Amino acid sequence: MRLRSPSFLLLTALSLLVAPACGPDAETxxxxxxxxxxxxxxxxxxxxxxxxxxxxxxxxxxxxxxxxxxxxxxxxxxxxxxxxxxxxxxxxxxxxxxxxxxxxxxxxxxxxxxxxxxxxxxxxxxxxxxxxxxxxxHALYMVISTDWDFSDVDDRVLDHHTELHTAHPELKITHLIGPYTFTDPAIPQQRRDDLVSWAQGMRSTYGDEIGLHIHPYCNFVEAAGVACKTSPSVADPAGDPTGYTVRLGAYSREEWKTLFGKANEIWEQVGFGKPTSFRAGAWTLETHVAQALVDTGFLVDSSANNWKLMEEWIGYDIYEFNKTQWAPIGDTSQPYRPTEDSIVAGGKGPELGLLEVPDNGCMVDYWAVEEMENIFDANWSGGALTAPTQVSTGFHPATTQYYSPNEFERLDAFFTYVDQFLASKHEGPVIYINMTDATNVW
Incomplete structure (x- = not known):
């Protein structure tokens, strides 16, 4: 015998109690x-x-x-x-x-x-x-960015961007492209044009952002009319004749106004439009560099780095610099406004007019999937977020030597984890955004 549900039996009983009488005098x-x-x-x-x-x-x-x-x-x-x-x-x-x-x-x-x-x-x-x-x-915003450390990128790595977008349809990527692509004499004009078309295609197809990333390569610095410096280097105490690993703070505020102005000029010339987002090479932002960013129209920076993830660099200046400069930054650091007297949160002086979005997930070079999932979980444990929250991470598009298939697999696995909690499906608070979008929140 099939048993009826309690609710069904109750409804049946109620129906019998209120069933209308037959005939013309039936009542409602x-x-x-x-x-x-x-x-x-x-x-x-x-x-x-x-x-x-x-x-x-x-x-x-x-x-x-x-x-x-x-x-x-x-x-x-x-x-x-x-x-x-x-x-x-x-x-x-x-x-x-x-x-x-x-x-x-x-x-x-x-x-x-x-x-x-x-x-x-x-x-x-x-x-x-x-x-x-x-x-x-409130929302948990995912800010995914790429740091273009080199003048060129393998097509295989470019293809990985599309593969990630296809596998994760709500993903947005802020492409922090280096201006040295357009000043390095080793890059043919046709290749430059191809990279420009690719970046514009990412923007038009997926809604990505095109921002700016700078390591002070001499070819770019000198193209801007500034004398190139080779030290202090974050990787070589003897200095770096290419300029690649030189701290951004080696250049003055006025020099950076010139350098950022040159990058703005290049972006306009190639059709990218004015960049408004930035990350310093090796995360070596200093206050006077941030001031120059504001001077030249940038709105958001993401150089504040979760340096504890960079244990591979212990013993090098890049680790010591980040440890000192970004001492308070950790897994749950949230956007803030730097001041003229402090590049980290809590300064007492006037605000710089720049939003700092901490790179609290560093880059895929430095984390295992479980480690990054733990950072995500530290920012959202499943309950109600009482304020907007962000998690930031990304990767370095580069040659095969610097970007491995395993990095792509780790990114894909982490985004798969995150996609379980998409706000669009009412499954959680997750929304992917571009970096400059964060200025509308914080």
Whole structure:
């Protein structure tokens, strides 16, 4: 014998009690009033419920709040009147019966940040047949960027960008391209044109951003009319005759105004438009360099680095510099506004007019997948985010020598983990953004 669900049996009993009499004097059956139900011991498998979110958004200067979610219920035969109950509300949201389903829109705009309960009941029943919980909170923004350390990039690595976009459709990448691509005499003009077309294609196809990354290679520095410096180098105490590993702070604010001005000029000439995002080579940003960024129209920087991930560089200046310069930066560091007296958060002077988005996930060169997942989890543990939050990481597009297939696999695995929690699917707070988008939030 097949057993009926408790809710179905209750509805049958109620139907008998209110069944209309036969004949011309039949009376209209009384309306069954909604009764706030008790939570069920377990959800009734006779009902199929879809559309209940795990996470809805509170909204901020970039992202609109979630106004409502759509609920759908397939119930046993003859069940028509179903009510939805949010938290401790005295009155339900009645679902609308539509063919073989009941549907309803559940408003979330006025709900406070935090955990919320959701129940469904057959009208008149003292017990709900379904209960779930969801969270309302702020977004977790993923800022994924690339640092172009070299003048050219293997086509295989360029193809990996497309593969990542295809596998992770909501992914956005901020391409921090180096200006030395356009000043290095070893790069043919046709290759430069190809790289420009590729970057513009990433922007037009996937909504990516084209920003700026600089290591002070002599070919670029001298093209800007500035005398090239070869020290201090973050990798070689004797100095670097190419300029590649030289700290950005070796150049003055005025020299950087010239250098950033040259990069702006190149970007306009090739059709990229004005860059507004930046990361310093080897994360060697200093206050006077940040001031020059503001002088030349940049809005956001991401040089504040989670230096603890760089243990491979212990014993080199690059590690010691980052350890000292970015001492407070760690797994959960969030965007802030540097001041004229402090490149890290907490300065007392006037703000520089630049948003700093900490590179709290460093780059794929320096993490294992589990390590990066732990950083993500440290920023969101599954509950309601009480403020917008960001996680930043990325990679170095380069030649085969510097970019391995394993790095691509690690990125793909991490993005697969992150994609479980996309806000667009109400599964979590995750939204991928470009770096300059962050200025609309913080």
């Amino acid at each position: 059956p009384p309306t069954i009033a909604p009764v706030r139900p008790e939570p069920p011991a377990e959800n009734d498998p006779a009902f199929t419920v879809t559309g209940v979110p795990r996470y809805v958004l509170a909204g901020d200067g970039l992202t609109v709040p979630t106004k409502a979610f759509q609920i759908n219920v397939t119930a046993p035969k003859d069940i028509v009147d179903i009510d939805a109950w949010i938290d401790g509300a005295a009155e339900p949201v009645p679902l609308v019966f539509n063919g073989n389903q009941s549907e309803g829109e559940i408003g979330t705009l006025d709900l406070p940040i935090g955990n919320h309960s959701f129940m469904l009941s057959v009208r008149g029943s003292k017990d709900a047949f379904f209960r779930a919980e969801f969270v309302k909170g």
